[in-house]
Amino acid sequence: MKNDQAESLRTQMQKRRHRQTRVLSVVSGKGGVGKSNVSLNVAISLAEAGAEVLLIDMDTGMANLDILLGYTPLLPFQEMFTENKSIFELIQSGPSGVQWIAGGSGLSGIFHMEEEHKLRFYEQLQLLEGEFDFIIFDMGAGLNENHMHLITTTERGILVTTPEPTALMDGYAMMKYIRSHKSDFPFAAVINRVDQKKDGRAAAQKLITVSEQFLGMQLTVLPMVPNDPKVSRAVMEQTPFVIAYPDSRAAQSMKQIAAGLWVKEQSAKTDGKPFRHFITGMKQRLFASART
Incomplete structure (x- = not known):
């Protein structure tokens, strides 16, 4: 039994060392275009395809991933700072194995925090390397200086x-x-x-x-x-439409998008560079004010 457990641990550590964590931001020019629904259902489709996915709700004003999921948020994001919670304590399990973090007011002034909170946030983000294939930020709609700082540290924006x-x-x-x-x-x-x-x-x-x-x-x-009426029906049912109506036309599109992203991820030979670029950029943005 002990040998089996040790082998399982070695396998998990090996997977983590070789996993390329890619960081994407999903954006929109205005609200009401279905950004969060696309973020959520693509994330679930990626998870169903075998990816480890973390979806983070960065819309501090109109956070609604919990509503679309029909889940109650576990902990407010600000407890990472006020209660010294780790980022892993904020992560909740969703359908098909997708992991997610609910939005919260603790994210609203992320680039204007006290220095100790910036450091805490930066250190916690570093811990995510190799834990996931994809980290997806569902950003707030429209133009926002705070959001811009975070978006430009990610590998790619999905409009x-x-x-x-x-x-x-x-x-x-x-x-x-x-x-x-x-x-x-x-x-x-x-x-x-x-x-x-x-x-x-x-x-x-x-x-x-x-x-x-x-x-x-x-x-x-x-x-x-x-434009699929089953999307609106799923929102009313507070169930992601790729779960509620997997054969719907909209769900099939989500799976096609996810398949393209997942194939690109699996074929990439990047040695962890995307995540490290994200972390380096985040550090530069977070602490830029300290140098001016």
């Missing part, structure tokens, strides 16, 4: 928008704003709530064109998500 002209314009403005702070920051786009494929393709092409022409960026477009 969620809809075919509506105002949503596309706001989405472009979000990418422009972030790229003005980090000129080489890469984006992928998800066109959500598509009634007709031609509308989704047209919206994607508009974003590709303006990204190339005005931002000098090659925008990656992920599979579009159809």
Whole structure:
């Protein structure tokens, strides 16, 4: 029995050493485009595909992952600082093995904390290396200086928008704003709530064109998500739609998006560089005020 336990521990440690933790941020130019629903259902789809996933709700004003999940938050995020809780004590298990951290007011001024709290946050983030294949930040909607600092430390931003002209314009403005702070920051786009494929393709092409022409960026477009009534039904039932309606058109799109991300992750030979770049960038952002 002891030999079996030791072998199991060695296997787990070996997996952790070789796991490439990738950090993504999901953003939108405005609220109401389904950003959190996309974040949650892609995260669950990744977990169902075999990935270890941590989803963190960074929307301090309108945090709603707990509502979409139908779960009660375990601990408020600020207890990492006020009660000296570890980040692992904040993590909750969700459906299909996805792990998540609820949003909270402790995140609202993350880059304006006292130095001891910044250090605590930085040290706790470091502990996540190798624990997960993906760490996904579900960011607040719209432009926010605090959010911008965090987004630009991640490996890539995933912009969620809809075919509506105002949503596309706001989405472009979000990418422009972030790229003005980090000129080489890469984006992928998800066109959500598509009634007709031609509308989704047209919206994607508009974003590709303006990204190339005005931002000098090659925008990656992920599979579009159809406007599916089962999504609204699942929200009312407080169950993620990939769980409640796995055969729905929207759920199939989530699985396609997740499959693309997971294949890229498994084929990458990065020796932990994405996470270390994230941690280095986070440290620079967190403690920039101390040097000025």
